[in-house]
Amino acid sequence: MVLFLIVHFFQDYFLNYSNAIIRFNLWDTNLFFAVASLIICVHLKFFSTIKNLQPQLGFIYLPTLFIKGILFFIMFKSSVFNLDVLSTTERLNLIIPLFLFLGLEVYFIVKIIRKIEV
Known part of the structure; x- marks a missing residue:
């Protein structure tokens, strides 16, 4: 959640500083x-406590990327995907948080899997 606040307020500051306009809700x-990253990490932490699922955690994680993408499309179809062309600023304000949260997600998943192997 700290990363969420840092990312959001950094984006907000940058947009105000550059007078850029975003046509969708950054907060949402x-x-x-x-x-989504929190839910994935919590579920994989829970699955790591189940002995039969421990060797499969990496394979369980992979479909979550596609599910997250589909849910994003469904939830933001009218606000993001309805726009004809996204400006560079709008693209960056979608891609940067995506990769930051994905990186944090992978970091925690790797920690969970390594803890099991020890």
Whole structure:
């Protein structure tokens, strides 16, 4: 959640500083990425406690990327995907949080899997 606040307020500061206009709600898109990553990490932490699922955690994680993408499309179809062309600023304000939360997600997943192997 700290990363969510840092990302959001940094984006907000940058947009105000550069007088850029974003045609979708940054709070909602950032919140989606943060909550989706949190849910994935919590579920994989829970699955790591089940002995039969421990060797399969990496394979369980892979479909979550596609599910997250599909849910993002469904939730933001009218606000993001309805726009004909995204400006560079709008693209960056979608891609940067996506990769930051994905990186944090992978970091925690690797920690969970390494803890099991020890």
